[in-house]
Structures are given as structure tokens and as C-alpha cells.
Amino acid sequence: MKNMLQQIFRSSKFLIGFTIFMTMLLTVIIYPLIVKDEPLAIIGQGTFFEPGIYVNVFDSINSTHYTLSLNDAAARRIASKLGDQERLDMKDWLLAFGIPENEIDIHDNTKLMELWVNNYDSKLALGMTSAKRNYYARLDKSLKGILGTEGVIIAIKNTETGLLEETNSIVQTDYVNIGQVSSIRILPLGTDNFGRDILTELVSATRTSLQIGFVAGIIATLIGLTLGLFAGYIGGLVDDVIMFITNLFTVIPGFVLLILISFSIGQEQRGAITVAVVIGFTSWVWTARAVRSQVVSLRNRDHVNLSKLSGHSIVHIILADILPYIASYVIMALILQISSGILAEAGLSILGLGPKTTEVPTLGLMMNWAMIYSAHVTGKWWAYIPVLVTIAMVSFSMNLMNTGLDQVFNPALRD
């Protein structure tokens, strides 16, 4: 046993796959211990917040301010609103308005802004499209006071008099230390269309998907293994009947069957485990066939015949004399079944036939909602790429482990 394990772990493919898989498994186990947020809690008011660090503005105003004299701060501030494109666009508007070209210097901030502020009027159409007019109105708004050097005043409203009373002021050289702001939320993968933290959701979804994969894989493998063992060992009529059923299932594409069953169950009954069971019951076919063919080649071995002569029961022979010889194969089949179970759930959920949405997140459901809210059309990559990568990594790691095991157990494939 020890020797075998050593051999397995010497296979680099298995090792890589195993490492990836265990990393994911550990993340799934450890992450919820650290981040205790409800994975489906709606925290963002608005859709698809970009990944990043969110600092509470209110708290940062009220935390200690430090003065840093940085020369490029003003230039950066101006450049973020008034880039090259904006300058050219402003020139276009001013030209259309009737300012002679030689009076417009787009590189002189002060002159350009002066010209702009004095002339721009959002009500003028100047033969422009609606979209262009809106663009200039937005630009004008974002440029308000951009060259100013004075700070801003923070005031609160006196509830009795209704007047504003100054409580604080901020100058342009004020900085806060993020570590001192009391409320910060890191959203490494942003939020989704419901305003949920995608990373937390993704971890929870991966766990659900792994569970679905395990349940589906174990059910499929158990059914396939049992049928395969009996068909292969007993043979005759039993073999014919089992193989007839198996062949029937082979002819009907598994995924179509899966869709039909999921649809007929109705969404109300579709919990994650129900979906897993349905997947398990529709994907055992190839395991049964493969196990049967292995058993057929084993059943006339000497030790099996000896066991028969000793009067052991069929069940005993199958469990003690046949199963151990195909155990490595069964493990590999199980791994593949788990991986395909996860993929099947994702496929079903993308079609809207996955588990119910409010109870648990799954990888497929996350994809489904990202698609419904056009994340792929509007370029919100964080809503679906991480999910895709997770799905790919799960099946990639499992297939790698499988290939690694194959190399160890199948002498023909050894280097």
C-alpha cells in the first residue's frame, strides 16, 4: 500500500492535479472559517461593481488626515478627467460653436478651461447627435472646478435651524492611511448582478458544485459498478438483461435525458442534492460497460475458480476476489464521474434547469445569471471568467489525477 502510494505520488501529473484539487478543497473549507459572510447576501446596491478595495468615504473623512506634499498629485487629478481625448473633444465643440481655431490651445489647461467655462452651454445642439450632446454635458460636469486649488467643506445640517454648520474641511493635500479607516471592504472579484460578493459566492458555489459532483459521481459509480460486476461475473441471462438496459441508456444521450428529467421535476423540487441524484442516475452507463468488460476478463482466473471451489458465495467472490483487482480502475472512473458531474450541473444551470436560485449558489447558476444580465456583452469579465476558470480547474485537476493514476496502474502506459 505504502509502495503504491509512493508510486502514485511520484507521478508528476497526479501530483499537479492533486495539488490543484487539494488547494481548491482547502480553500473551500478554510475560506468560510475566515470570511463569515452569507454567500448570497446582497451587499451592493447596483450591479457588477468592479474588483477592488472599497473604502468608506464617510469614515475616511472622519479619520486622521495627513498632509503629503506630492508634486504630481494635481497633475494626476487633472489628467484623470482631462486626458488627450477630452482636450480634442473640447476643441471640436468649441470649433462647432464658432471659436476660431487659433484661439484654442488644448495644451494650456487654464486657457482651455476658461474658454470652455465661458462658452459651453448644454442647451446648444450644434447639429450634434443626442449621444454627443450627452457626452459633452457629462464632460462639463466632470470638469467642474478641476483647476481649483481650494479644498471642500464638510458640513452637517442643523436639524433645528436647517442651516449648514461646518464640521470639517478637506484640502487637496490631505491623505488618509487606509489602515486607519474603520470600514474597508475588499472585493477581489467585485460583485455580481444581485450585488453579491463574487469571491464569497464563488467559494460557496465551488463547494456546492463539488458536493454535487461527489454525490453524482458516487451514485453513478455505485450503480455502474454493481451492474458491471454482476453482469460481468454472473453472465448469461443476467448479463443480457443488464446489458440490454445499459445499451438502451447508451443510445439515449445522457444530457438530453438529464434535461428532460430536470424539467419534469420542476424547479420547486430542484435542490442541489436532487440535481446531483438526477445526474448520478443518468451517467452510470459507461462505468457499467467498462467494469463489466474488466470483470469478464477476470472471472476465469485461477484464484476465482479456487474461491468458487471453496464454496464461497457470489457476493463474497465478487467483493473479495474480483473487486480488489479493478479497484484502481474504479477509483479512476469515480474521479472522472465527479468531474463530469460538476460539468453536467454547470450545463444544466446555464440552461436554467439547475438548482433553485435562492438557496445555494452553484457555478452553473453564477454563469446563468451573468449571462442573463449580459455580463459578456458589457464586458463584466469578473462575473463569469473566475467561474469558468474554477470549472476548468476542477475538471483539469481531476483529469490530471486520472491520467497520473492511469500511468501508475496501467503498465502499458508507464514511461
Add this chain to the structure above:
Amino acid sequence: MKRLSFVLSVLVALSMLLASCAPAATEAPAVATEAPAVATEAPMATEAPAAELKPGDPLPRTETLYFNGQQWGPVAGWNPYSSNNNNALVIAQQDNARVTVFETPYIYNMIDGKVYPLLADGPYTWNDTQTEITFKINEAAHWSDGTPVTADDVAYTWDSNVKYETSAGVGAIDYIESITAVDAQTVLVKAKLDAEGKTVNPLVVSAYLSSNYVIQKAWTQTLEARSADATAFKADPAEDFVASGPYTNFFVDETKVVLIRDDEYWGQDASMWGKLPAPKYLAHTIFADNNAGFAALKAGEVDVSQQFNANIQDLWIKDNLPVSTYLADAPYGLGASLPTAFYNLTSNGLDQVAVRKAIAMAVDYDTIIANAMTNQSATFAQVPRSLMNPTDGEQSLYDHDAVKDLQFAGKDIEGANALLDEAGIVDSDGDGIREYNGKNLAYVATCPNGWSDWQAAIEVVAAAGKEIGIDITTNYPEWSVYQTVVTKSDAPLPAGYDIFMMWSDGAGPTQPWGRIRHLISSEFNGQASNWNGNWGQYSNPDADALIQAIPGMTDEAELKATYTELVNIYLTDVPSFTLMYRPQSFHAVNESVWTGFPRGDDGTNPPVPPLDLTDGYSIAGLYNLTLVK
């Protein structure tokens, strides 16, 4: 085993046979569908010799206005008497009637709330006792075959609507006695009178004139001649239709619908528009889903988009595309209808006002609006809830201060919990869920599958349940199932439909009366197929009486008091609750090719509403379009 392999090989052989048949089978209908398209177009080509383009040819981009979000699936017919045409660019007899091909006497403008003459000449007039309407048909108006539109056509259309029980006829038969021609131009509409000799409902009578088409008498008679009975009459695809509008059929198949301008259109007469609409072709590609339509809008292949495009503002803020909406900033459009969550009033606990109100108070509407609608709706802080839509006209119809205390803004978890505790509906077995009658308050919130913004809204409703000890799960049946269940009002709603979403009326000449009636009037309870409203089967005699009284009211103060009372009843009883405001039509435009679309501050007088240039007075927008330089 041999027998088995024989069975198997037969199966394999069968499947191969089927496979070899497949391409032939799919080819056949393709040929069949192309053929009639050509056949029906042949006469059109002779009618319009200027059109060198043959149907099915690629359309010149600079002469074509492309739409999305209206037509889903192939066109079934052109019969204005039928309600199964699935011909969204052409036929929609509604408050803001679609007047691209068929025309109504008047067109409604949802912005100023007035109707403007289309086929009619000048405004209509009520007689002194408010029992009859008289209006004239524009003398310039003529059909696509050149014959004039007459009062007789209007009368005959009404008679046919009644005779063949079309939806236009069935909807108005209780309110209109007759429509007759006084002379070639003058139409007389007699209203049905109640026992006291007063008009039953003047609102519905006058609204008929702006929501139902005038159809040619001669063509109707042709249709009658070839139809055996009423069913055949309504089932006729009517590809030989005669209409009076600016566009007509050019080309239709499974992938698109194209209308071509009728250059003989009567509306170029100085008494109407004075010119022809700018685009020569109106085309609608039939997209597979919203995402496909959205991608086409983004690519500039669609000019006018009538679909919910999530985060539309990204197209101009992030992608810098020439896309715009009616309003430059959120909510981007004019809210007109009130998508509503109805309660099944027979579910355990939902017969209690406290439970209904608590759920409605706990829902986080700001999140629904920001997330589900991606801010394409006014918030309830901007427009407090009532029965009115956010337009100024409707908002002025009720006394805001009188119902201020009832207008819950949402996310009031504390208030909702207190309300439930006060009503004695508490969690006594400690499982975190409150009980009523000894049973846990467990509900299913539902809406049709694939209606993404509604689904997201329902998810937020369900999330609110957790906060107040009510177990709400979601479920999304297919629309085909959903619609038959919720419109069956002659029996209690089945399990699984405790909280369900449906629409409300938008903007129209009978609003807000029509919307209120459709939301809370008990007259629809007991209908086997109820497409009107009040799907939660609420019943309140006081509300019914007020709803019945409104159409006859002329005193503005009285009207306002009545509307205020209705809002009061609605917000007290909470038989259903508004989840968001939604525009009459989504309206986003891409100005890659065309410009001059209606926008909030465009200064047009009368204002052109943002209804995709096809509905009601928004058709006027087609005459303002110009090509982008």
C-alpha cells in the same frame, strides 16, 4: 445476445435513416417559406415601381430604421381583426396604438396626456349630455388602394368588431351602443347609457377612438366573403390587407420583418404631417434573445431598441458608443407602468393585512431598482408609492399629504417585525419562522422563467422574508404554465403562487382609472380567463364603488378626493404592491446612422414621447429623423 445485437442494429439502422432524412426534412420548409414570400411580394413590386429593391435583398443602411425587442418569433398574420398575428411592428391596438400600417382616428400622447387627430380632422366633441361623440374624418385620408377613408369605414369596422367578437369589440361592447356614419366624413359614436340615462363610462368610449384601427369596409367585405364563419374570419392571415398608414408589408421570413414606406401615403398632405416619414424601410431582425439584440444595438445594427438592456449606460460611459436614451441620466426613460407583486389572498397568513404589509415594508426596493432594473426606474424616494405612475399628470391626481403615513419606502425591517409582533404573529416554536394558525409562514414567490429583471426583483423579495421570519423561496415556471395559472380567476390560486408578479397598465387616455381598476377591482374575480388584472382576487366593495364612480366624474376636486381614497385603501389593505416603475416601452437609440430621435429636452411641440417611433403620438418622431452627417 444475438437477438439483442439484432435489436441494436435495427436501432442503429433506424437512427442512421433518420439522420439521413434530417437535412431533407429541414430543407423542405425553407423552400416552402421562401416561395410565398416572393409570391405575396410580386404585386407589391408593381404597386411601387420606384422600389428597385426586391424583397429579401440587403437593405440600404441609410434608408432603413432597424428595431429590436418588439418582434419575437416569426410573423403569423396581418389581420387587424385577429389577436394572434404576432406582428409586433404592425399590429397593436392599445392605449398607445401602433400606427405604422393601420391607423386610428386619434393618437394618444403619453407626455401631455392629450389625443391628437390622425385619420380624424380636428378634435372630437361630446354633446351636452355627454352621451354622444361626433368627429370628422380627414378629407385627405385615403387607403393604400387610393380610395378615400370614410365615416362608413369607421362604422363598418365597429360593426365587424362586434359581429365577430374581436378583442376590440368585446372590450368596448358594454360601453358603446353604436358607431354610425352621419355623412361621408362625419362619425357619430353613441355611448351605452345606464338606468339613469347617463353614459356608463365616457372614458372608455373616448379611448376607443385612439386605441382601435379603422379598417377598410371593402376589404373587410372581401375577407367576409372568403371566411366561412367568425373563427375563419379571425384566423385569416390577411396578406392582401388594405391599410391607410405610412408603411406596408415588404418582406417577412423567420429572420426578419421589413416594412416599406408607401410613397402615396395620405399623411404627406399639409393637413397632417406635410411630408413622408424619413426612413424608407422599417426593419426588425428577429433575435434569439435579449443578449443577441443587445449585441446588435452595441454594434450599431439596431437603431431603436425596445428591450431591457441591463446597464445601458455602460454603452456610452465605458464604450463611448453613440447610444442614448430619452433622459440622459437615470432613470433614462419615463416610468409608466407599475410591475406589481400580487398576493394569493387565500394562502395561510396572507389573508392577514399585517403579513401582507410586513412583507411589502421589508422589501428593499432601492436594491430592486438599482440591481434588477439597473437604475432604469425612478425610486420610491423620488416617487412615493400610490396607484399612479411617475408622470406629472397622474401624480397631481391624488393628495400626497393625506396618504403620506401609509407610503412605506421599503427595507423597514424594524417596522415590519413590530407590525407582525403586534398582530400576534410570532415564532413560537423557535425555528426562526413565524407561525400563523400553527403553521409556519412559508411562501413561494414566483414569476415567469427567463424574465430576468422580474426574476431578480423576486429574488430581492425573497431575501426580505429572511429578515422578518418569513420563509420565502423562489420558483420560476415557464410562461406557458404561469399565464394559465394566474389568469384563472374562477378558482383559488394553487400552491406555489403565494406571491407572484404581473404587470399593470401603463400610460393611456383612461389612466390612471384603468390601471386602478385592473389592480384592485373585484369585477374580474370569477373569470375563467382573466387577462384584465386583480390576479390576487382581491375584493373590496368600497373600492369597487369608487372605481365605478370615477369615469362619470367631472369635478376635479371630487376626482382627486376619490383617487386619494383609492390610494388610501390600496396602501392600507396591501392586496398587492408595486416593485418598481417601468417605462411604457424601453427606448434606447443608437445614432450611428440616424439622429433626431426624441429626447427629454428636444423642445418638440407637442412633445414626442419615447415609444420607439411606432406607438401613439411617437410616430411623429419618424418625421424628425435625419441621417448623421
